[in-house]
Amino acid sequence: MVMRDYIHSDDMSLVSETLKGDNNAFAELVRRHEKMVATTVKSMVGDIQQAEDVGQETFVRLFYSLKNFRGDAKISTYIQRIAINLSINELKKKNRFLSLFYQSDKENNFSEVDVPSFDTENSTDIKEAVNMALSRLDTEFRSVVMLRLIHGYSTRETAEILELPLGTVLSRLSRAKDQLRIILEKLI
Amino acid sequence: MKPEKLKELVLSSLTEELGDEDRNVIEKEVLPDYSFSPEFRTVLMSRISKAGRSILAGREFIRTFDVFFTRIAIMGIAAILILAISLFLNEGSLSYDTLLGIDNQVDDGLISLLVE
Numbered sequence: 001m002v003m004r005d006y007i008h009s010d011d012m013s014l015v016s017e018t019l020k021g022d023n024n025a026f027a028e029l030v031r032r033h034e035k036m037v038a039t040t041v042k043s044m045v046g047d048i049q050q051a052e053d054v055g056q057e058t059f060v061r062l063f064y065s066l067k068n069f070r071g072d073a074k075i076s077t078y079i080q081r082i083a084i085n086l087s088i089n090e091l092k093k094k095n096r097f098l099s100l101f102y103q104s105d106k107e108n109n110f111s112e113v114d115v116p117s118f119d120t121e122n123s124t125d126i127k128e129a130v131n132m133a134l135s136r137l138d139t140e141f142r143s144v145v146m147l148r149l150i151h152g153y154s155t156r157e158t159a160e161i162l163e164l165p166l167g168t169v170l171s172r173l174s175r176a177k178d179q180l181r182i183i184l185e186k187l188i
Numbered sequence: 189m190k191p192e193k194l195k196e197l198v199l200s201s202l203t204e205e206l207g208d209e210d211r212n213v214i215e216k217e218v219l220p221d222y223s224f225s226p227e228f229r230t231v232l233m234s235r236i237s238k239a240g241r242s243i244l245a246g247r248e249f250i251r252t253f254d255v256f257f258t259r260i261a262i263m264g265i266a267a268i269l270i271l272a273i274s275l276f277l278n279e280g281s282l283s284y285d286t287l288l289g290i291d292n293q294v295d296d297g298l299i300s301l302l303v304e
Contacts, residue, residue, distance in 0.1 A: 037224075043220075
């Protein structure tokens with residue numbers, strides 16, 4: 001069988017070729033969106049191994065649900081939605097597990113003991129600090145911050161990806177900003 | 189850029205639309221560069237191939253089932269038609285009584301039969 005070159009195909013052609021049974025088309029789809037998914041799930045779940053597992057699951061879910069993709073939104077939006085939902089599920093699972101052993105204290109989610117020292121003149125350390133700050137945010141804030149700050153989506157696009165009303169996204173962003181300010185004050 | 193200014197830029201990026209220049213600063217100085225392990229795609233595509241094979245097997249089963257079901261349905265319809273035609277040729281009509289095989293029975297006869 002001759003392998004087709006899909007580098008110049010658009011995402012919708014790749015979807016339809018995948019649905020016809022061509023896995024090379026799906027491999028190209030994965031190649032194009034792998035980095036975006038890695039950034040999303042790593043920013044959301046924090047742990048590298050967990051992020052890898054969630055990333056795998058994201059693309060497997062995508063593969064199974066491609067037949068339901070109507071093309072109303074961009075495929076990247078669709079993939080982001082799957083990645084975020086799976087990350088949130090993973091975080092909930094983790095929090096449920098941790099709550100069995102630790103008492104939850106929302107007010108004290110960033111205690112002095114947790115603060116590592118960052119060299120703020122060093123750009124790698126600043127990236128680390130931002131990453132740590134993100135991982136300390138409440139789950140509901142983490143997704144909006146990640147989409148706005150890391151992916152640079154507009155508030156409208158963020159609302160579309162999260163399937164939330166625009167007002168909810170704006171309110172979450174405002175509260176997330178306050179929480180992030182408190183966390184960053186201690187780190188940078 | 190100074191850390192304080194960078195921090196303010198990060199915070200304002202949440203509620204304001206940044207210009208290209210500020211966005212570039214954030215991307216260069218703040219955002220972590222994430223990627224999956226090199227074998228990520230290989231592992232994924234092997235899972236997908238297996239999943240694809242099971243989907244194909246499922247589709248093949250449904251297709252075979254469809255063919256059998258169609259054949260059985262056609263045979264059933266043919267049997268009903270043959271039965272109806274033979275009934276019509278023998279009895280001269282296709283009334284409800286004919287279908288039940290009681291068209292030759294007279295109501296009175298039936299009553300006397302029940303009384304006895």
